[in-house]
Amino acid sequence: MKWYQSNKRFLAEERQSLGEKYPFLKIDIAPMGIRINEALVLREEAALVNGIYRLSIPDSQRYIDYRIAILLPDNYPRDFPRMYCNDEKLPIGNIDRHIMTDGSACLGVNAEISQKWRAKPRIVFFLDEIVAPFLVWQAYYDTHGQPPPWGQRSHYAKGIFEYYTELLHGEVDWNIKDFMELLARKNDPKGHEKCPCGSGRRLRECHAELIKHVRQQILWKDVQKDMFTIEKGK
Numbered sequence: 001m002k003w004y005q006s007n008k009r010f011l012a013e014e015r016q017s018l019g020e021k022y023p024f025l026k027i028d029i030a031p032m033g034i035r036i037n038e039a040l041v042l043r044e045e046a047a048l049v050n051g052i053y054r055l056s057i058p059d060s061q062r063y064i065d066y067r068i069a070i071l072l073p074d075n076y077p078r079d080f081p082r083m084y085c086n087d088e089k090l091p092i093g094n095i096d097r098h099i100m101t102d103g104s105a106c107l108g109v110n111a112e113i114s115q116k117w118r119a120k121p122r123i124v125f126f127l128d129e130i131v132a133p134f135l136v137w138q139a140y141y142d143t144h145g146q147p148p149p150w151g152q153r154s155h156y157a158k159g160i161f162e163y164y165t166e167l168l169h170g171e172v173d174w175n176i177k178d179f180m181e182l183l184a185r186k187n188d189p190k191g192h193e194k195c196p197c198g199s200g201r202r203l204r205e206c207h208a209e210l211i212k213h214v215r216q217q218i219l220w221k222d223v224q225k226d227m228f229t230i231e232k233g234k
């Protein structure tokens with residue numbers, strides 16, 4: 001059974017809060033076979049957010065509309081939504097604009113989105129905190145013809161390394177792959193293992209506490225997905 005069949009009340013709540021804040025978007029139960037965008041057809045029935053995301057342009061009366069679709073996965077809200085572009089202004093397969101070949105929006109590093117999502121797993125939060133920065137970035141691109149001066153994470157492996165480096169809060173020179181390998185494990189690493197910081201010492205004499213702290217913040221399965229993305233990118 002899908003989440004929206006077993007939890008009708010939650011679906012109603014999500015619909016209501018979405019309608020209040022984003023009147024041009026709605027949650028449909030979309031049948032198998034409908035087109036999400038030019039590149040993608042829905043393979044089975046699913047809950048789909050459809051419509052227009054309207055961005056106001058600061059200091060003006062104007063706005064930019066983007067047509068988007070957001071797939072709410074079968075075990076929503078445990079898994080976070082996936083956003084697809086469905087607008088001629090957002091070119092599918094244009095990696096420089098962080099839009100993949102199936103039209104999905106590259107919103108950031110898997111573990112990072114997951115971490116944000118778990119703090120508040122609701123559709124309005126996803127739109128406010130995760131979709132909005134992506135579309136603001138796109139709107140700048142559309143109005144200026146070039147990417148904005150503020151950052152969007154790098155692509156693929158580089159962006160992933162940036163995120164995991166930030167988790168170290170200024171500790172430098174770590175072997176990020178070794179660090180990720182410890183985070184990707186289901187069970188806690190043992191104290192006698194080598195610390196990935198490069199000191200040559202054992203974990204318990206070195207950064208065991210930091211590793212433990214980071215492992216509490218992110219899910220090992222998310223780290224595995226990010227490691228898989230790095231492998232694929234080779």
Ligand SMILES: [Zn+2]
Pocket residue numbers: 195196197198199206207
């Ligand atoms: Zn260390």
